Amino acid sequence: MAMRGNRVKEKLNRGETVFVVGGHSNTSDTIDFLGPSGFDGIWLEGEHGPINWNLLGDLSRACDLWGMTSIARLHQNDPGVITRVLDLGANGIVMPHVSTKAEAEQVVQSAFFAPIGGRGMFSGRRSYGGSQFFENANKETLVIVLIEEMKAIENLSSILTVDNIDVFFVAPADLAQTMGMIGKHYDPIVEKVVEDALQQIVASGRTAGALTLNHGERMQRYFDLGVRFFLSFYDSWLQKTAQEYLSNAKLISNGKN
Secondary structure, three states: OOOOOOHHHHHHHOOOOEEEEEOOOOOHHHHHHHHHHOOOEEEEEOOOOOOOHHHHHHHHHHHHHOOOEEEEEOOOOOHHHHHHHHHOOOOEEEEOOOOOHHHHHHHHHHHOOOOOOOOOOOOOHHHOOOOOHHHHHHHHOEEEEEEOOHHHHHOHHHHOOOOOOOEEEEOHHHHHHHOOOOOOOOOHHHHHHHHHHHHHHHHOOOOEEEEOOOOOHHHHHHHHHOOOEEEEEHHHHHHHHHHHHHHHHHHHHOOOO
């Protein structure tokens, strides 16, 4: 019996585009509900959301059942935190606020076993029933770093030289904050910085990731720039559909439709 693989990483390695979804609810029931939709991965929120050690095993197992990649955003660039998240079954990690080459190197060092890194030697549930776990884990672990500060933009050239990072994701909200434009992450000035960074990542031969809450003009623009990792959150879809439903229901109830 082999490990289950990593759908997002496999598609990226083939040069394909991947679509990952997240939202306010981080439960196995939510993952089961989303499973038939066909997303490549689930974004498990451990920086701003409720993910804890007791939940990770069930969440990553639910993703496994649907063949989706479990991607956990962490709150701390710490070897112990990274190792434990992966030991509990996550397919990959997202590290926020990676703004220097040294910080990017630390993520890689913590996420992979030797000879790539120095991840603590423990196998966990992904090794059950299989062999050559450590070699396979190094092949299948997905690593994403968030470029979300002006310091990271200034150091992007050196950050992009760090091997074994699968996606360099340009995150607009925190980036806008560090530009002195808090809450204005879709301002043209911020978008210019985001798009320039995405182009730089693609030009370097690395994989760029971006946030798109819908499939409109921004997604098309990012795709044309070469972005191949797209993240969206279903919260905005639910809110929009709920508002449309209620608006139509009120028109009907008032006899105006």
